[in-house]
Amino acid sequence: METLFTSTALVALAEMGDKTQLLAMLLAARYRRPVPIILGILGATLANHFLAALVGHSVAGLLKQPWFRYAVALSFIAMAAWTLVPDSIDGDAPLAAPSRAGLFVTTLVAFFLVEMGDKTQVATVALGARFGNILAVTAGTTLGMMIANVPAVLFGEALARRVPMRAMQFGAAALFLALGLYMIAQLTGLIA
Known part of the structure; x- marks a missing residue:
């Protein structure tokens, strides 16, 4: 349960x-068809985060030395700093029309590719290394993506005006920092 919640x-x-x-x-603003967009996000996230958790778990299984655990802890601390750097999409760049396969496939492919090397994918790799349960990490990170993105699809612009994004970024940074420091405290014996 800790793995899923974290x-x-x-x-x-x-x-x-x-x-x-x-x-x-x-x-959502361009196509106003939430169901295929939400399903595309779900499919892309499940695939991307399963692979990321698998990579993290595989690397952790190969490298059980303390230095690697410190590296994972430090990666969470680095994620705290990275989370404070806001992302942007070029507002002047035109959106391509959905492919012939439709909005679902367009969303699926776009999300899978955009998520590559993204903060949440790197976090999923680190979570896969930290926790042994790949399925719980994948389920948790996918649920987290859906919690953040479904309201964005359904409420879009109104949500962006009401939610203080900077406060959310600080909250995420605090969680990453706390997890990294907790791991270091465990490794140094400060916490049992």
């Missing part, structure tokens, strides 16, 4: 103001 909370907060959330808002 993964959900970290990714939901880290996604606030992220480029994939901005992409969700842009797609």
Whole structure:
């Protein structure tokens, strides 16, 4: 349960103001068809985050030395700093029309590609390394993405005006920092 809750909370907060959330808002504003957009986000996130959690778990399994655990802890602290840097999408760049496959496939492919190397994907790799349960990490990070993106699709611009994105970024940064410091405290024996 800790794995699911931690993964959900970290990714939901880290996604606030992220480029994939901005992409969700842009797609929703442009096409006004929430169901295929939401299903595309779900499919892309499940695939992307499962692979990221698998990579994190595989690397953690190979490298059980203390230095690697410190590296994972430091990656959470680095994520705290990265979370404070807001993402943006070029507002002047035109949105391409959906492919012949439709809005679902367009959203699926766009989200999968935009998520590559993104804060939430890197966080999922780190969570996969930290926790042994790949499915719980994938479920939690996917749930976190959906918590952040479904309202963005459904309420788009009205939500952006009401939610203080900077406060959400600070909240996400605080969670990443706390998890990193907690891991270091465990490794140094300050916490059992």
